[in-house]
Amino acid sequence: MAHLIEITSADDPRLADYRDxxxxxxxxxxxxxxxxxxxEGEKVVRRAVERGFDPRSFLMAPRWLDGLEDVLSRADVPCYVLDEQLAEEVTGFHVHRGALAxxxxxxxxxxxxxLAGARSVLVLEDLVDHTNVxxxxxxxxxxxxxxxxxxxxxxxxxxxxxxxxxxxxVFALPWTRLDDxxxxxxxxxxxxxTTVALTLAEDAVPVPDAVHGVDRLALVLGSEGPGISERWQRSASRRAVIPMQAGIDSLNVAAASAVACYVAAHR
Incomplete structure (x- = not known):
């Protein structure tokens, strides 16, 4: 069972993991x-623990203790309990979902x-925005x-x-970084x-055509600004594009990934 520890000061050194x-x-x-x-948040904290990630500690307002009682009962670590205003002082923002781990x-x-056993893999090049990732x-x-x-x-x-x-x-999907x-x-x-790069290159074909007949697919997306590097575009076996209308040439990479993944999943 997690050890409930009431916190009364934002300067408490035990809160170092949660600061700023x-x-x-x-x-x-x-x-x-x-x-x-x-x-952050009851659902995400629960999913992290259920996926086997070991907690160092928890931090939450009193009203979240009951909802996460089953999670706390399985963890022999501190649970720092403090009011929401104090939590905001520590973290630097309003923790409106109440619970952190x-x-x-x-x-x-x-x-x-x-890659072992995978049939559909997403490959990301230089996405720098955490929200997009x-x-x-x-x-x-x-x-x-x-x-x-x-x-x-x-x-x-x-x-x-x-x-x-x-x-x-991110807890459910296997991932790692490319060394090379x-x-x-x-x-x-x-x-x-089969590597399929999502790009605006002149020889790109619509995504359904690019993934048609592909068994093991590596769908490649590039960074928010310049897109996929020239090296990766040239070395990918196929280049694909999401057809656009009304003079729009591209989607945000997060939206583009959803469209391309949906099409690829039905290949």
Whole structure:
């Protein structure tokens, strides 16, 4: 059972895991140093624990204790209880979902482990917005993709904002980072995948045509601004586009991922 500890000061040193959650640079440094990540909200906290992530501690307002009683009963860690105004002082924002958990990160699996048995894989190159990364994970999980690979410069899927937007999908979907960015497409082809890059290139064909007849698919999406790099576009075996109307040339990468994943799931 978690140990309930009442907190009366925002300066309490035991709250270090939860301090300044909106300071991205600080959080990157702190979370990497201590091997932790933050889950926010009752559903996300529950899903993290149910997926086997070990909690370091919990932080919540009293009204959330009953709703998470079953989760707290399985964890022999501190649960810091404080009012919502004090929680805002600690975290730097209004924790309107009431509950937070600090959990241990796991070592990332190898690319080979993530690809084993996968038929549909999403490959992300340099997505730097945590909200977009979370939304892409949510679409991939909801639409039947088996795994996600990220280039070295992609935003962290376990950053609090990514986890929140994904509604815990980052816990359910196997993922890891690519060690070799340059030869990622040839590597996937050697592993038996057909690589399909979502791009505005002149030779791109509509997504349904690009994925037709493909067994093991690696669907590739690029960064929010420039899109997929020239290297990845050239080395992908196929290039695909979502046909647009009314003079619109593209969608936000999160929306594009949902459309492309839906089409790919019905190939």
């Amino acid at each position: 959650l909106r300071d991205v640079q600080l959080r990157k440094s702190l979370e990497a140093e201590h091997g932790l990540f933050i889950a 600090s959990l241990h990160r796991r070592p990332l699996p190898s690319v080979e482990e993530v 979370g939304a892409v994970f949510r679409s991939a999980a909801a639409l039947g993709f088996d795994a996600v690979l990220l280039s070295p410069r992609c935003a962290d899927p376990l950053y609090r904002r990514s986890v929140k937007v994904a509604m815990g999908a 960015w340059y030869d990622a497409m040839p590597m996937l082809e050697r592993a038996g995948f």
